[in-house]
Structures are given as C-alpha cells and as structure tokens.
Amino acid sequence: ETGVTQTPRHLVMGMTNKKSLKCEQHLGHNAMYWYKQSAKKPLELMFVYNFKEQTENNSVPSRFSPECPNSSHLFLHLHTLQPEDSALYLCASSSGLVTDTQYFGPGTRLTVL
Amino acid sequence: RKEVEQDPGPFNVPEGATVAFNCTYSNSASQSFFWYRQDCRKEPKLLMSVYSSGNEDGRFTAQLNRASQYISLLIRDSKLSDSATYLCVVNNPTTGRRALTFGSGTRLQVQP
Numbered sequence: 001e002t003g004v005t006q007t008p009r010h011l012v013m014g015m016t017n018k019k020s021l022k023c024e025q026h027l028g029h030n031a032m033y034w035y036k037q038s039a040k041k042p043l044e045l046m047f048v049y050n051f052k053e054q055t056e057n058n059s060v061p062s063r064f065s066p067e068c069p070n071s072s073h074l075f076l077h078l079h080t081l082q083p084e085d086s087a088l089y090l091c092a093s094s095s096g097l098v099t100d101t102q103y104f105g106p107g108t109r110l111t112v113l
Numbered sequence: 114r115k116e117v118e119q120d121p122g123p124f125n126v127p128e129g130a131t132v133a134f135n136c137t138y139s140n141s142a143s144q145s146f147f148w149y150r151q152d153c154r155k156e157p158k159l160l161m162s163v164y165s166s167g168n169e170d171g172r173f174t175a176q177l178n179r180a181s182q183y184i185s186l187l188i189r190d191s192k193l194s195d196s197a198t199y200l201c202v203v204n205n206p207t208t209g210r211r212a213l214t215f216g217s218g219t220r221l222q223v224q225p
Contacts, residue, residue, distance in 0.1 A: 033212060042117075043157070043200075043215040056212060090156055101147060102213055104156040 003027040004105035021076040023091030030096035117216035136201030149200040
C-alpha cells in the first residue's frame with residue numbers, strides 16, 4: 001500500500017464522453033503529478049502541482065484538464081478524447097523537494113473507443 | 114540524445130544468476146537517482162535510491178558514476194519474483210521543475 005489511490009481503475013469511454021480521473025494521497029505530500037504510460041513507451045509527465053499550484057504542463061492537449069483543489073486530491077478531466085489517448089494514467093505524489101522520491105498510485109487504465 | 118537511456122532487454126537469466134543493468138543520463142546537473150521496479154500492468158514502485166558512494170540493499174547493489182553520467186543496478190542470486198521491468202529514474206534540475214525523468218526500462222525475465 002503506497003498511500004496513493006486512484007479511481008476508477010479501469011475506464012472505457014467514447015470519443016464524445018466526458019469523464020474524470022481521481023487521485024488521492026494520504027502521505028502528507030505537497031506535490032502531485034499526472035503521468036501517461038502508453039504501451040512500450042516510457043512514462044510521460046503530463047502535469048505537476050506543488051502546493052495546489054500548477055508548475056508544469058508538458059504540452060498536453062487541452063482535452064486533458066487537471067484540477068488540484070488541495071494538496072491531497074488531484075483530478076484529470078477528460079473530454080473529446082482520441083483512441084490514441086488510450087493508456088495507463090498514473091498519479092504520483094512527493095514531498096515536493098526536487099530530490100525526493102515519488103510514490104505512485106495503481107493507475108487508471110483508459111480505453112477510448 | 115535521450116535524457117535517460119537504458120537497454121530495453123529483455124534479459125533472460127536462470128534463477129540464481131547475477132545480472133547487471135546500466136543506464137546513462139544526459140544532464141550533468143542531475144542530483145537524485147533512483148531505480149524503480151514495474152511489474153506487468155502495475156504502477157512503478159521504488160526499488161532503491163542511488164547514492165554517490167554506492168549502496169546495497171540485500172541482493173541489490175546500485176552504483177553511480179557522475180563523471181561518466183552512468184548508473185548501474187546489480188542483482189545477485191536472481192529469484193523468479195525479480196522478473197519485472199526496471200526503470201532508471203533521474204531528476205532534471207531545470208529551474209522550478211520538480212519532476213523525475215524515467216527511462217524506458219529494462220525487462221528482466223528470470224527463468225526456473
């Protein structure tokens with residue numbers, strides 16, 4: 001148990017749907033992250049939040065919209081996705097220090113039809 | 114050049130074997146280094162941090178060579194349960210950046 005939970009664990013959606021992914025960390029961390037992992041590719045950083053403020057957006061398309069209401073919760077709102085967006089979406093948290101370890105949630109496996 | 118490069122493998126080794134993975138990184142200013150393990154269809158989990166002096170945790174030994182920008186992981190007496198993908202992870206200290214950069218991973222398959 002890493003202390004980072006994600007829901008749902010699996011999601012199938014059509015290209016016209018709107019859905020949200022949720023992440024919650026119980027570790028008292030200040031930084032939270034969204035990553036995308038496609039088949040046979042390395043993890044791709046999408047967004048970084050530190051003390052609820054977005055500090056990085058790695059050129060992610062606007063059909064992905066993050067929200068961080070507090071240091072413990074992170075959402076990823078999805079709308080009008082494409083089939084190539086099908087992937088494992090991983091949330092992570094860390095203390096916020098540059099040198100600190102990140103702890104991952106179990107991920108949401110997303111399939112876009 | 115990729116920020117973090119690893120041999121993708123797979124490395125197929127018998128139980129009890131010793132296996133070594135290598136990783137190179139491009140940013141000489143990187144300050145923290147890790148090895149993560151990722152099982153099939155699961156999230157990455159921290160295996161060990163890598164310190165300048167080298168460090169050992171049971172059957173696992175990590176080494177860092179800053180001059181060559183090279184990190185290694187040695188696994189002794191391989192177990193079937195060691196089968197996984199091993200990710201080399203490095204921080205990139207660009208101003209304000211708090212994220213880690215992950216290598217593509219090296220797949221290990223330990224066979225009976």
